[in-house]
Amino acid sequence: MHIHFVAGEISGDHHAAGLLAALRARCPQLQVGGLGGPQLAQSNPAIRNWVGRAAVVGLWEVLRQYRYFRAELDSSVAQILATQPQAVILVDYPGFNLRLAKALRQGGYRGRLIFYISPQVWAWKQGRVKSMAKLLDLVICLFPFEVELYQRSGLHAVFGGHPMVDRIRDLPQQAREPGLIGWFPGSRRHEVRRLLPVMLRASALLRQQEPGLRFVIVAADKNLLPEVELAARSADLAEAMGWVVIGESQAWMQRVEAAAVASGTATLEAACLGLPFVLVYRVHPLTYAVARLVLKLRWIGMANILVGREVVRELLQGQLTAQSLADEITALRKDAERRTRCQQGMLEAVHKLGDGHAYERAAEAVLNCIGG
Secondary structure, eight states: EEEEEOOOOOHHHHHHHHHHHHHHHOTOEEOOOOEEEEHHHOOOOEEEOOOHOOOOOOOOHHHHHEEEEEEEHHHHHHHHEEEEEOOOESSSSSHHHHHHHHHHOOOOOOOEEEEOOOTTTTTOOOOOHHHHHHHHHHEEETHHHHHHHHTTOOEEEEEEEHHHHHHHTOOOOOOOOOEEEEOOOOHHHHHHHHHHHHHHHHHHHHHHHOTTTTEEEESGGGGGGHHHHHHHHHTTOGGGGGGGGESHHHHHHHHOOOOOESSHHHHHHHHTTTTTTTEEEEEOOOOOOOOOOHHHOOOOSSHHHHTSSSSSSSEEEEGOOOHHHHHHHHHHHHOOOHHHHHHHHHHHOOOOOOOOOOHHHHHHHHHHHHOO
Protein backbone atom coordinates (compact mmCIF):
# COMPACT_ATOMS: atom_id res chain seq x y z
CA MET A 1 0.00 0.00 0.00
CA HIS A 2 1.25 3.48 -0.92
CA ILE A 3 0.03 6.69 0.79
CA HIS A 4 1.07 10.26 -0.03
CA PHE A 5 1.06 12.82 2.82
CA VAL A 6 0.90 16.61 2.55
CA ALA A 7 1.39 18.65 5.74
CA GLY A 8 2.47 22.29 5.62
CA GLU A 9 2.96 23.32 9.25
CA ILE A 10 4.67 22.06 12.39
CA SER A 11 1.40 21.04 14.07
CA GLY A 12 0.21 19.23 10.95
CA ASP A 13 3.57 17.46 10.65
CA HIS A 14 3.23 16.26 14.23
CA HIS A 15 -0.28 14.90 13.67
CA ALA A 16 0.71 13.32 10.35
CA ALA A 17 3.62 11.54 12.04
CA GLY A 18 1.28 10.19 14.72
CA LEU A 19 -1.20 8.97 12.12
CA LEU A 20 1.59 7.39 10.07
CA ALA A 21 2.89 5.51 13.11
CA ALA A 22 -0.60 4.14 13.77
CA LEU A 23 -0.96 3.11 10.12
CA ARG A 24 2.42 1.35 10.12
CA ALA A 25 1.45 -0.56 13.26
CA ARG A 26 -1.33 -2.08 11.16
CA CYS A 27 0.50 -2.17 7.81
CA PRO A 28 4.27 -2.60 8.37
CA GLN A 29 5.01 -2.65 4.62
CA LEU A 30 3.31 0.70 4.00
CA GLN A 31 5.10 2.95 1.50
CA VAL A 32 4.85 6.73 1.85
CA GLY A 33 5.85 9.92 0.09
CA GLY A 34 4.95 13.56 0.04
CA LEU A 35 5.59 16.87 1.80
CA GLY A 36 5.85 17.41 5.53
CA GLY A 37 7.99 18.67 8.36
CA PRO A 38 10.90 17.40 10.45
CA GLN A 39 9.05 14.52 12.12
CA LEU A 40 7.73 13.01 8.90
CA ALA A 41 10.97 13.56 7.02
CA GLN A 42 13.24 12.17 9.73
CA SER A 43 12.05 8.60 9.39
CA ASN A 44 10.75 8.77 5.82
CA PRO A 45 13.34 9.87 3.21
CA ALA A 46 10.64 10.01 0.54
CA ILE A 47 8.89 12.84 2.43
CA ARG A 48 10.47 16.26 1.90
CA ASN A 49 10.62 18.77 4.75
CA TRP A 50 9.22 22.05 3.42
CA VAL A 51 7.53 23.63 6.46
CA GLY A 52 10.31 26.15 7.05
CA ARG A 53 9.06 28.06 4.02
CA ALA A 54 5.51 26.74 3.72
CA ALA A 55 4.34 27.65 7.24
CA VAL A 56 3.22 31.22 6.65
CA VAL A 57 0.05 32.80 7.99
CA GLY A 58 -2.10 35.53 6.49
CA LEU A 59 -3.23 36.62 3.05
CA TRP A 60 -0.40 39.08 2.44
CA GLU A 61 2.28 36.63 3.51
CA VAL A 62 0.94 33.96 1.13
CA LEU A 63 0.67 36.38 -1.79
CA ARG A 64 4.33 37.31 -1.40
CA GLN A 65 5.26 33.65 -2.02
CA TYR A 66 2.68 32.88 -4.70
CA ARG A 67 5.19 31.58 -7.27
CA TYR A 68 6.73 29.23 -4.74
CA PHE A 69 3.38 27.72 -3.75
CA ARG A 70 2.30 27.45 -7.37
CA ALA A 71 5.45 25.51 -8.19
CA GLU A 72 5.00 23.19 -5.21
CA LEU A 73 1.39 22.55 -6.17
CA ASP A 74 2.30 21.67 -9.75
CA SER A 75 5.13 19.42 -8.57
CA SER A 76 2.87 17.57 -6.13
CA VAL A 77 0.20 17.01 -8.77
CA ALA A 78 2.74 15.62 -11.21
CA GLN A 79 4.26 13.28 -8.63
CA ILE A 80 0.92 11.94 -7.39
CA LEU A 81 -0.48 11.40 -10.89
CA ALA A 82 2.70 9.57 -11.85
CA THR A 83 2.77 7.25 -8.81
CA GLN A 84 -1.03 6.89 -8.26
CA PRO A 85 -0.90 6.08 -4.51
CA GLN A 86 -3.95 4.38 -3.02
CA ALA A 87 -4.63 7.48 -0.92
CA VAL A 88 -3.50 11.08 -0.48
CA ILE A 89 -3.83 12.27 3.11
CA LEU A 90 -4.10 16.05 3.27
CA VAL A 91 -3.25 17.21 6.79
CA ASP A 92 -4.77 20.57 7.76
CA TYR A 93 -3.26 23.46 5.70
CA PRO A 94 -6.50 23.97 3.71
CA GLY A 95 -5.40 26.90 1.53
CA PHE A 96 -2.90 24.67 -0.27
CA ASN A 97 -4.40 21.24 0.30
CA LEU A 98 -7.89 21.94 -1.04
CA ARG A 99 -6.39 23.44 -4.19
CA LEU A 100 -4.26 20.34 -4.49
CA ALA A 101 -7.33 18.10 -4.12
CA LYS A 102 -9.12 19.99 -6.90
CA ALA A 103 -6.10 19.82 -9.21
CA LEU A 104 -5.73 16.09 -8.59
CA ARG A 105 -9.35 15.35 -9.46
CA GLN A 106 -9.09 17.49 -12.58
CA GLY A 107 -5.91 15.64 -13.50
CA GLY A 108 -7.56 12.24 -13.21
CA TYR A 109 -6.31 10.96 -9.86
CA ARG A 110 -8.22 7.74 -9.10
CA GLY A 111 -7.30 7.09 -5.46
CA ARG A 112 -8.83 8.23 -2.20
CA LEU A 113 -8.54 11.83 -1.05
CA ILE A 114 -8.67 12.03 2.75
CA PHE A 115 -8.54 15.21 4.79
CA TYR A 116 -7.16 14.80 8.31
CA ILE A 117 -7.73 17.64 10.77
CA SER A 118 -10.69 19.12 8.99
CA PRO A 119 -10.40 22.76 7.89
CA GLN A 120 -12.31 25.20 10.08
CA VAL A 121 -14.93 25.98 7.46
CA TRP A 122 -17.46 26.53 10.26
CA ALA A 123 -15.46 29.64 11.16
CA TRP A 124 -14.67 31.02 7.72
CA LYS A 125 -16.34 29.54 4.66
CA GLN A 126 -19.21 27.13 5.29
CA GLY A 127 -20.03 27.29 1.59
CA ARG A 128 -16.72 25.53 0.95
CA VAL A 129 -18.19 22.29 2.37
CA LYS A 130 -20.18 21.60 -0.81
CA SER A 131 -17.10 21.81 -3.01
CA MET A 132 -15.20 19.63 -0.55
CA ALA A 133 -17.93 17.00 -0.81
CA LYS A 134 -17.29 16.78 -4.57
CA LEU A 135 -13.55 16.27 -4.10
CA LEU A 136 -12.96 14.27 -0.93
CA ASP A 137 -13.76 10.72 0.09
CA LEU A 138 -13.38 11.25 3.84
CA VAL A 139 -12.83 13.97 6.43
CA ILE A 140 -11.48 13.00 9.86
CA CYS A 141 -12.50 15.60 12.43
CA LEU A 142 -10.81 16.58 15.69
CA PHE A 143 -13.90 18.23 17.16
CA PRO A 144 -17.28 16.51 17.54
CA PHE A 145 -19.44 19.40 16.31
CA GLU A 146 -17.71 19.33 12.89
CA VAL A 147 -19.09 15.94 11.85
CA GLU A 148 -22.72 17.02 11.41
CA LEU A 149 -21.69 20.05 9.34
CA TYR A 150 -19.90 17.87 6.79
CA GLN A 151 -22.45 15.08 6.74
CA ARG A 152 -25.24 17.53 5.91
CA SER A 153 -23.49 18.12 2.60
CA GLY A 154 -23.07 14.42 1.87
CA LEU A 155 -19.38 14.30 2.75
CA HIS A 156 -18.39 11.25 4.78
CA ALA A 157 -16.96 12.49 8.09
CA VAL A 158 -15.89 10.77 11.30
CA PHE A 159 -14.85 12.08 14.71
CA GLY A 160 -11.40 10.75 15.48
CA GLY A 161 -10.90 12.58 18.75
CA HIS A 162 -8.11 15.03 19.48
CA PRO A 163 -4.56 13.64 19.80
CA MET A 164 -3.84 16.24 22.45
CA VAL A 165 -5.79 14.12 24.93
CA ASP A 166 -3.36 11.22 24.52
CA ARG A 167 -0.25 13.40 24.70
CA ILE A 168 -1.31 15.24 27.83
CA ARG A 169 -2.40 12.07 29.59
CA ASP A 170 1.09 10.55 29.22
CA LEU A 171 3.05 13.58 30.46
CA PRO A 172 4.75 13.47 33.86
CA GLN A 173 3.18 15.97 36.23
CA GLN A 174 5.16 19.07 37.16
CA ALA A 175 4.50 21.74 39.79
CA ARG A 176 3.90 25.33 38.74
CA GLU A 177 6.55 27.83 39.78
CA PRO A 178 5.21 31.05 41.33
CA GLY A 179 6.62 34.13 39.66
CA LEU A 180 7.56 32.36 36.39
CA ILE A 181 5.85 33.84 33.31
CA GLY A 182 5.81 32.07 29.94
CA TRP A 183 5.92 33.69 26.51
CA PHE A 184 4.85 31.35 23.70
CA PRO A 185 5.10 33.50 20.52
CA GLY A 186 4.23 30.81 17.97
CA SER A 187 6.00 28.53 15.53
CA ARG A 188 6.11 30.88 12.54
CA ARG A 189 8.62 33.65 11.93
CA HIS A 190 5.89 36.20 11.26
CA GLU A 191 4.22 35.40 14.56
CA VAL A 192 7.42 35.78 16.56
CA ARG A 193 8.23 39.02 14.76
CA ARG A 194 4.84 40.55 15.57
CA LEU A 195 4.18 39.12 19.03
CA LEU A 196 7.44 38.73 20.91
CA PRO A 197 8.41 42.43 21.05
CA VAL A 198 5.09 43.15 22.78
CA MET A 199 5.67 40.28 25.19
CA LEU A 200 9.13 41.58 26.05
CA ARG A 201 7.89 45.13 26.65
CA ALA A 202 5.22 43.63 28.91
CA SER A 203 8.05 41.89 30.79
CA ALA A 204 9.55 45.27 31.62
CA LEU A 205 6.21 46.58 32.89
CA LEU A 206 5.65 43.48 35.01
CA ARG A 207 9.15 43.75 36.47
CA GLN A 208 8.39 47.35 37.54
CA GLN A 209 5.52 45.99 39.64
CA GLU A 210 7.37 42.93 40.90
CA PRO A 211 11.15 42.94 40.32
CA GLY A 212 11.57 39.26 41.24
CA LEU A 213 9.50 37.92 38.33
CA ARG A 214 11.19 35.47 35.97
CA PHE A 215 10.42 34.81 32.31
CA VAL A 216 10.87 32.05 29.76
CA ILE A 217 10.56 32.42 25.98
CA VAL A 218 9.64 29.10 24.36
CA ALA A 219 10.86 28.99 20.75
CA ALA A 220 9.38 26.22 18.61
CA ASP A 221 12.76 25.46 17.03
CA LYS A 222 16.25 26.90 16.69
CA ASN A 223 15.45 28.47 13.31
CA LEU A 224 13.43 31.11 15.16
CA LEU A 225 16.40 32.37 17.20
CA PRO A 226 17.20 35.22 14.75
CA GLU A 227 13.66 36.52 15.22
CA VAL A 228 14.02 36.29 19.01
CA GLU A 229 17.26 38.31 18.82
CA LEU A 230 15.52 40.91 16.67
CA ALA A 231 12.67 41.17 19.18
CA ALA A 232 15.08 41.53 22.09
CA ARG A 233 16.81 44.44 20.34
CA SER A 234 13.45 46.00 19.48
CA ALA A 235 12.40 45.90 23.15
CA ASP A 236 15.86 47.02 24.32
CA LEU A 237 16.03 43.95 26.54
CA ALA A 238 19.33 42.21 25.89
CA GLU A 239 18.89 39.80 28.81
CA ALA A 240 15.91 38.21 27.01
CA MET A 241 18.20 35.90 25.04
CA GLY A 242 18.99 34.21 28.34
CA TRP A 243 15.32 33.37 28.78
CA VAL A 244 15.08 31.32 25.58
CA VAL A 245 14.45 27.57 25.53
CA ILE A 246 14.00 25.49 22.37
CA GLY A 247 10.92 23.29 22.21
CA GLU A 248 9.62 21.43 25.27
CA SER A 249 6.53 23.62 25.18
CA GLN A 250 4.38 21.14 27.10
CA ALA A 251 6.87 20.89 29.96
CA TRP A 252 7.06 24.67 30.27
CA MET A 253 3.27 25.00 30.03
CA GLN A 254 3.12 22.88 33.16
CA ARG A 255 5.74 24.94 35.00
CA VAL A 256 4.86 28.57 34.39
CA GLU A 257 2.36 30.37 36.60
CA ALA A 258 0.72 32.29 33.73
CA ALA A 259 1.45 32.87 30.06
CA ALA A 260 0.67 34.53 26.75
CA VAL A 261 0.18 32.05 23.89
CA ALA A 262 -0.02 32.77 20.16
CA SER A 263 -3.34 31.87 18.57
CA GLY A 264 -3.32 28.36 17.14
CA THR A 265 -2.87 24.77 18.25
CA ALA A 266 -0.71 25.83 21.20
CA THR A 267 -3.70 27.50 22.87
CA LEU A 268 -5.56 24.19 22.96
CA GLU A 269 -2.41 22.55 24.29
CA ALA A 270 -2.29 25.15 27.06
CA ALA A 271 -5.95 24.55 27.87
CA CYS A 272 -5.41 20.79 28.12
CA LEU A 273 -2.58 21.45 30.59
CA GLY A 274 -4.70 23.80 32.69
CA LEU A 275 -2.39 26.77 32.13
CA PRO A 276 -3.97 30.16 32.88
CA PHE A 277 -3.09 32.13 29.76
CA VAL A 278 -3.94 35.00 27.47
CA LEU A 279 -4.45 34.31 23.75
CA VAL A 280 -2.57 36.81 21.57
CA TYR A 281 -2.96 37.43 17.85
CA ARG A 282 -1.49 40.00 15.48
CA VAL A 283 -1.14 39.75 11.69
CA HIS A 284 -0.71 42.11 8.76
CA PRO A 285 -3.51 44.74 8.74
CA LEU A 286 -4.75 43.53 5.34
CA THR A 287 -5.03 39.98 6.62
CA TYR A 288 -6.93 41.14 9.69
CA ALA A 289 -9.31 43.31 7.65
CA VAL A 290 -10.21 40.34 5.44
CA ALA A 291 -10.62 38.10 8.48
CA ARG A 292 -13.03 40.54 10.10
CA LEU A 293 -15.21 40.38 7.01
CA VAL A 294 -15.46 36.60 6.79
CA LEU A 295 -15.04 35.31 10.36
CA LYS A 296 -18.33 33.86 11.58
CA LEU A 297 -17.33 33.33 15.22
CA ARG A 298 -17.20 35.55 18.26
CA TRP A 299 -13.93 33.99 19.44
CA ILE A 300 -10.87 32.51 17.76
CA GLY A 301 -9.62 30.41 20.69
CA MET A 302 -10.78 26.80 20.55
CA ALA A 303 -11.36 26.57 24.31
CA ASN A 304 -13.77 29.50 24.04
CA ILE A 305 -15.45 28.05 20.94
CA LEU A 306 -15.96 24.63 22.53
CA VAL A 307 -17.72 25.97 25.63
CA GLY A 308 -19.46 28.91 23.97
CA ARG A 309 -18.10 31.64 26.27
CA GLU A 310 -14.87 33.47 26.97
CA VAL A 311 -12.85 31.42 29.44
CA VAL A 312 -9.55 32.62 27.96
CA ARG A 313 -9.06 36.33 27.29
CA GLU A 314 -8.25 37.14 23.67
CA LEU A 315 -6.07 40.16 22.87
CA LEU A 316 -6.35 40.65 19.12
CA GLN A 317 -4.51 43.05 16.83
CA GLY A 318 -4.79 46.58 18.29
CA GLN A 319 -6.03 45.27 21.64
CA LEU A 320 -2.62 43.70 22.15
CA THR A 321 -0.30 46.21 23.81
CA ALA A 322 2.42 45.80 26.37
CA GLN A 323 0.17 47.36 29.00
CA SER A 324 -2.92 45.27 28.22
CA LEU A 325 -0.84 42.10 28.21
CA ALA A 326 0.86 42.97 31.49
CA ASP A 327 -2.54 43.72 33.06
CA GLU A 328 -3.98 40.38 31.95
CA ILE A 329 -0.97 38.42 33.22
CA THR A 330 -1.24 40.19 36.58
CA ALA A 331 -4.96 39.40 36.80
CA LEU A 332 -4.35 35.71 36.11
CA ARG A 333 -1.70 35.62 38.84
CA LYS A 334 -3.34 37.77 41.50
CA ASP A 335 -7.12 37.35 41.04
CA ALA A 336 -7.93 33.90 42.48
CA GLU A 337 -11.52 33.95 41.19
CA ARG A 338 -10.41 34.87 37.65
CA ARG A 339 -7.74 32.16 37.68
CA THR A 340 -10.14 29.47 38.91
CA ARG A 341 -12.83 30.46 36.40
CA CYS A 342 -10.30 30.23 33.59
CA GLN A 343 -9.05 26.79 34.63
CA GLN A 344 -12.55 25.36 35.16
CA GLY A 345 -13.66 26.59 31.74
CA MET A 346 -10.63 24.99 30.09
CA LEU A 347 -11.36 21.69 31.81
CA GLU A 348 -14.91 21.82 30.46
CA ALA A 349 -13.54 22.35 26.94
CA VAL A 350 -11.09 19.45 27.23
CA HIS A 351 -13.90 17.05 28.14
CA LYS A 352 -15.33 17.60 24.64
CA LEU A 353 -12.21 16.34 22.87
CA GLY A 354 -12.81 12.58 23.15
CA ASP A 355 -11.44 9.82 25.36
CA GLY A 356 -8.12 9.19 23.63
CA HIS A 357 -6.54 6.82 21.03
CA ALA A 358 -7.09 9.48 18.37
CA TYR A 359 -4.37 8.38 15.93
CA GLU A 360 -5.50 4.74 16.12
CA ARG A 361 -9.10 5.76 15.40
CA ALA A 362 -7.97 7.94 12.50
CA ALA A 363 -5.84 5.09 11.09
CA GLU A 364 -8.81 2.76 11.25
CA ALA A 365 -10.93 5.32 9.36
CA VAL A 366 -8.23 5.70 6.68
CA LEU A 367 -7.92 1.96 6.12
CA ASN A 368 -11.70 1.53 6.03
CA CYS A 369 -11.88 4.25 3.41
CA ILE A 370 -9.16 2.71 1.26
CA GLY A 371 -10.62 -0.76 1.63
CA GLY A 372 -14.11 0.46 0.85
